[in-house]
Amino acid sequence: MDLLAVRPRWIMSTALTLVLLGMVLMTAWAARVSLPPLFGRVIVVDPGHGGIDSGTHDRRGLMEKDLNLAIALRLRKQLQKLGAFVVLTRDGDYELSYMSNRSPSRHQRDLHSRVLIAQRSQAELMLSIHINASGSPHTRGSIVFYQADSEASKRLARLIQEELRKVAPWHTQSPLAGRVYYILRTSPVVTALIEVGYLTNPEEKDLLCQAEYQEQIASAISTAVLRYFHE
Incomplete structure (x- = not known):
């Protein structure tokens, strides 16, 4: 051998x-x-209003700005669990006009500041959380608005609406182009503005005040974000 x-x-x-x-x-x-599925993704969560800008409110002093923040904090936690780096435009009861000098209008400066945060953080997505109001107490359900010139934003809005529909059957409104919203018109990143319900509907208002329902809303949005990146 x-x-x-x-x-x-x-x-x-x-x-x-x-x-x-x-x-x-x-x-x-x-x-x-x-690695978690959203590892490396930068996402801005924007609780609408804040400080002297309460948003919509009821006669007893329940303010949209507070519910927006409560849901946004839960959403941040959900997205962080999935590995995302989350930037909040605010984490307390204050407005953001001090960050911008673009306009003499405090409200416009506040909105511009939120867009600046998304731009400076180099985010891939921005989720702006709001609560709606109507002249009719019978109107209820979520509405998701998207950037009119962005197919990616439209797709994100559709996914969010689909997931919100699983939370409650009355979330039936189709996503709409948000042409009148400053954030949607000027944001340099893919953005969706989410009206999660109506403060003027008694039943929905009660739900929006419940921690469990807020958690369900946050979970639905985070699931939609996961689908956006992985479908």
Whole structure:
């Protein structure tokens, strides 16, 4: 037997075995430390209004700005669990006009500041949380507005509306182009403005004040974001 001929074969066979074993071990390690699905994604969550701007409110002093923030904080937590880096435009009861000098109007400066935050954070998505009002106490349900010139924004809005419909059957409104909304007109990133319900509908108002329902709303939006990036 030619030992010199056998030795290279043995060495090659052993090397291949070690390589295959290494690949198996690396695959197992990667599976154990797999990154969360939204890892590396930067998302801005914008609780509408704040400070002297209460948004809509009822006769007892329940204010939209407070409910917006409560839902936004829950949404941040949900998105962080999925691995996203979340930037809040506000995390307390204040407005943001101090960040901009673009307009003499405090309200316009506040809105511009929210857009600046999305721009400076280099976010991929911006989710603006609001609560609606109507002259009729019977009107209820969510409405998701999208950027009129963005197919990506329209798709995001559709996914959010689909997930909100799973929370309650009355979320039946189709997404709409939000041509009149400053944030949707000027945001440099894919943005959706989400009116999660009506403060003027007694039943929906009660739900919006409940932590469990707020959590369901936040979960629906975060699921839609996950679908946006992975479908």
